Amino acid sequence: MRARLQRIVQTVLKLSGRVGIAFAVLLAGYAALGWLAPNSGYHIAAGIGLLIAGVWLALRLLRIAARQAIWRLRNRLLVTYLFIAVVPILLIATLAIGGGFFLVSQLAVYLVTSELDRRIDALQSAADSVVRTDSATRPALMARMADLFYSDRYPGIEFVLRESGRVIRYPENSTAPVPLDGWQPTYGVLLRDGRFYVWCYAKTPTGDITITAPLTREFLAGLVPNLGFVDVGEARTASGPRTTRRGTNAAPSSALPAPLSRFDSEVLWFATVPTADWVHPNRSSEGFVIVVRSRVSAVLATVFNRKADVAQGVLQLLLIIGTIVFLIVEIISLFIGVTMTRTITGAVHRLYEGTQKVMEGDFSHRIEVTGKDQLAEVGHSFNRMTENLERLVVVAKEKERLQSARVVPQTRTLRLTAVCQPARMVSGDYYDYELIRDTQIALAIGDVAGKGISAALLMATLQSSLRTQLQGSLEVAATVENGRVAAPPISTSRLVARLNNQLHAYTSPEKYATFCLGIYDEPSGVFTYTNAGHLPPLLVRDGETTHLDVNGTVVGAFPSSNYGESRVDLKSSDLLVCYTDGVTEPENEYGEMFGEDRLIDLLARNSHRSEQQIIDIVLSSVHQWTASEELQDDMTILLARRV
Numbered sequence: 067m068r069a070r071l072q073r074i075v076q077t078v079l080k081l082s083g084r085v086g087i088a089f090a091v092l093l094a095g096y097a098a099l100g101w102l103a104p105n106s107g108y109h110i111a112a113g114i115g116l117l118i119a120g121v122w123l124a125l126r127l128l129r130i131a132a133r134q135a136i137w138r139l140r141n142r143l144l145v146t147y148l149f150i151a152v153v154p155i156l157l158i159a160t161l162a163i164g165g166g167f168f169l170v171s172q173l174a175v176y177l178v179t180s181e182l183d184r185r186i187d188a189l190q191s192a193a194d195s196v197v198r199t200d201s202a203t204r205p206a207l208m209a210r211m212a213d214l215f216y217s218d219r220y221p222g223i224e225f226v227l228r229e230s231g232r233v234i235r236y237p238e239n240s241t242a243p244v245p246l247d248g249w250q251p252t253y254g255v256l257l258r259d260g261r262f263y264v265w266c267y268a269k270t271p272t273g274d275i276t277i278t279a280p281l282t283r284e285f286l287a288g289l290v291p292n293l294g295f296v297d298v299g300e301a302r303t304a305s306g307p308r309t310t311r312r313g314t315n316a317a318p319s320s321a322l323p324a325p326l327s328r329f330d331s332e333v334l335w336f337a338t339v340p341t342a343d344w345v346h347p348n349r350s351s352e353g354f355v356i357v358v359r360s361r362v363s364a365v366l367a368t369v370f371n372r373k374a375d376v377a378q379g380v381l382q383l384l385l386i387i388g389t390i391v392f393l394i395v396e397i398i399s400l401f402i403g404v405t406m407t408r409t410i411t412g413a414v415h416r417l418y419e420g421t422q423k424v425m426e427g428d429f430s431h432r433i434e435v436t437g438k439d440q441l442a443e444v445g446h447s448f449n450r451m452t453e454n455l456e457r458l459v460v461v462a463k464e465k466e467r468l469q470s471a472r473v474v475p476q477t478r479t480l481r482l483t484a485v486c487q488p489a490r491m492v493s494g495d496y497y498d499y500e501l502i503r504d505t506q507i508a509l510a511i512g513d514v515a516g517k518g519i520s521a522a523l524l525m526a527t528l529q530s531s532l533r534t535q536l537q538g539s540l541e542v543a544a545t546v547e548n549g550r551v552a553a554p555p556i557s558t559s560r561l562v563a564r565l566n567n568q569l570h571a572y573t574s575p576e577k578y579a580t581f582c583l584g585i586y587d588e589p590s591g592v593f594t595y596t597n598a599g600h601l602p603p604l605l606v607r608d609g610e611t612t613h614l615d616v617n618g619t620v621v622g623a624f625p626s627s628n629y630g631e632s633r634v635d636l637k638s639s640d641l642l643v644c645y646t647d648g649v650t651e652p653e654n655e656y657g658e659m660f661g662e663d664r665l666i667d668l669l670a671r672n673s674h675r676s677e678q679q680i681i682d683i684v685l686s687s688v689h690q691w692t693a694s695e696e697l698q699d700d701m702t703i704l705l706a707r708r709v
Contacts, residue, residue, distance in 0.1 A: 082123060082127070085119060089122075096112040096113055143411065144407075151403075167333065170362050170366070171334070172335065173365050174293065174294070174364075174365045175335045175336065175337040177293060177368055178290055178293070178337075178356055178358050179339065179356060182356075186253055186254060187253075189277050192216065193253075193266040193277055196211075196225075196275045197269070197275060201229055201270070204227055204270070205236070208275075212236055216279075221280070221284065224278050224279070226278075227270075227275050227276075229272055229273045242278060243258075245347070246347050247347075249348060250267075250347075251267060252348070253266040254339070254340060254341070256343075257342065261280060261281075262354055263279060283298075290368060292368070293323075293364055293368060294359050295321075295322055295359040296356065297357045297359075323360070323363065325363070330361050330363045333358075333365065334357070334358070334360075336357045338354070409437070410441065413441040414441075417433060417445065420448055429456040429459060431452060433445050435449065458522070474499065475501040475507050479591065480507060480586055480588065480707070481707045482507075482705070482706050483681060483704075483705045485685070485703055486700065489517065489699050494513065494521025494524070495646050495648065495700040495702035496512040496529055497511045497512075499704075502536065506556070508556075508584070509595075509706060511581075511582050511644040511645075511704050512528055512579045512581040512582070513579060513580045513647060515578050524573060524577050527569065528569065528621075531569065535561050558585055559596045559630055562581065562596045562618070562621065563629050565581070566598070566621040566622060566624075566629075567626065569622035570623070577622055578621065579622055581598040581600055581621045582595060582598065582644060584596075590635075591636050591637070592635055592636075593633065593634050595631070596630065596631050597616045598619065598629060599621075600616070601645060601650070602615065602616055603642060603643060604645075605640060605642055605643075606641040606643065606673045607639075607641075610670070611666045615630075617629050637708060640707070640708045641706075642705070642706040643705055644703070645702065645703045646699075649688060649701050650662050651699060652691060652698045654691050668680075668683060677705040677707055680705060685703075688701065
């Protein structure tokens with residue numbers, strides 16, 4: 067329990083860091099000061115510090131949580147989609163909803179104000195009719211128009227006609243006052259005695275006509291039936307401060323429509339209308355406010371009246387179809403996006419599991435690959451990589467086995483020294499030596515075409531084949547000697563020919579190698595060799611260098627190739643140098659190769675030194691020539707000195 071508690075504390079400290087410690091200290095100090103000195107400045111300062119440390123700690127923990135959340139590729143893709151797809155869609159949807167709500171609110175107010183303007187225009191038409199009529203028939207015309215057309219649409223309508231000093235009102239019991247002098251023909255909304263009216267004022271040849279109708283709630287609600295509440299808000303008069311005006315104290319004649327669904331929300335908006343002031347002719351106040359409270363469905367039902375207009379019904383149907391199509395496309399896009407995401411994350415997850423298997427040393431693991439895209443190519447590349455790694459492990463184990471078995475033979479007259487520096491992890495160069503019958507030594511050097519794992523595999527095959535051929539020749543010789551017949555000498559040309567046939571039969575046609583095999587006979591000091599397309603070995607004697615022969619073509623390229631043999635007598639202090647092209651072909655920064663002549667010069671000037679010193683001098687000179695620590699090719703040198 068104690069160890070578990072310690073782990074929890076260590077985890078908390080690791081996550082919170084120094085800011086967490088500072089937050090804990092400030093919290094303790096704030097609590098202590100709140101008990102000891104709650105009204106002191108120290109308590110306030112501790113509170114401010116606690117707030118800053120808390121914000122800092124919250125940001126730190128949020129950052130750590132974000133890192134943990136997006137560690138997996140799937141979560142990272144989801145966050146990416148969130149910012150590049152979901153967030154813009156939400157913003158567009160919010161803008162569309164907000165804009166739609168604002169548009170519907172404006173439409174609700176527009177429907178009321180536009181109908182109010184039409185009512186006012188109708189009053190102006192009535193006034194124009196009275197003006198165009200002769201003076202004798204004007205009173206009768208006012209009565210007929212009021213009774214037939216205007217009483218229902220304008221409850222409380224009043225006509226005031228002044229003709230030649232007399233005032234005619236309709237209805238006769240009307241008490242509407244006559245306008246003050248100075249009014250010019252106008253129409254609109256009027257503020258008179260604290261109440262609002264729609265009105266029209268026009269002049270006749272001998273007087274004027276004034277038509278007014280009170281702006282009551284019932285009148286406003288009747289402008290657009292079934293829309294909702296329509297009321298008069300605040301107004302500012304020309305002569306005083308802002309006051310609240312009401313058309314009437316009666317209850318409104320309309321009710322808010324019932325919602326069609328939970329998404330059928332209310333809309334509330336207002337509009338100001340310029341208002342004429344009765345006591346100040348030709349002067350307008352800021353106007354009064356028409357407040358409309360409705361629902362989205364009621365506004366849309368008023369705008370898209372399918373019974374009244376077929377085209378509006380078609381438009382509404384097209385909007386519904388477009389919305390459905392948009393949702394279908396969005397769902398399909400979401401499905402495609404999720405599918406592609408699963409494909410990407412699945413491939414990456416399989417790669418991750420594969421790398422974990424490789425880290426554990428399981429090079430035989432292959433990941434499942436589906437599809438023909440770039441991710442599939444990555445999967446195939448991973449499988450090829452693990453296959454090559456598996457083969458590389460085999461090569462490395464075989465090389466280790468061969469190196470452990472390759473021990474420099476101890477002889478009385480020949481001293482051997484060799485080195486191989488691979489340009490990569492594995493080498494395609496090859497050298498070997500084997501003691502035969504206690505009096506002969508087989509020396510071999512080769513260079514496999516290509517680099518990397520494939521070259522190393524062919525090199526291992528070449529080395530194993532040579533050992534097998536030598537072992538077979540020894541067994542044959544032993545059998546012959548048991549028959550009390552002198553064993554024939556081992557032929558290097560026949561060995562190389564058999565080696566060529568074997569490599570050609572069991573390797574691909576493009577795989578081949580240069581190869582040189584020689585056998586040194588210690589009693590006679592004769593070195594018999596067959597050079598199959600390899601660089602001619604160099605014999606350094608008394609400061610002079612001689613090239614040995616080339617007896618045939620490379621091994622593994624052509625079947626049944628013929629190879630010859632050459633012999634050379636090695637004298638005391640003679641130095642035999644076998645090497646690969648990695649020694650002579652490296653280039654400097656100007657593209658000039660190191661070359662055989664420089665190698666011969668180095669050997670001639672340093673032949674008196676020990677074999678290891680000669681090798682170090684040659685390798686160091688090549689590195690200096692290329693001015694780089696990285697090798698351009700595998701470098702192998704085999705030295706044999708007659709003592």
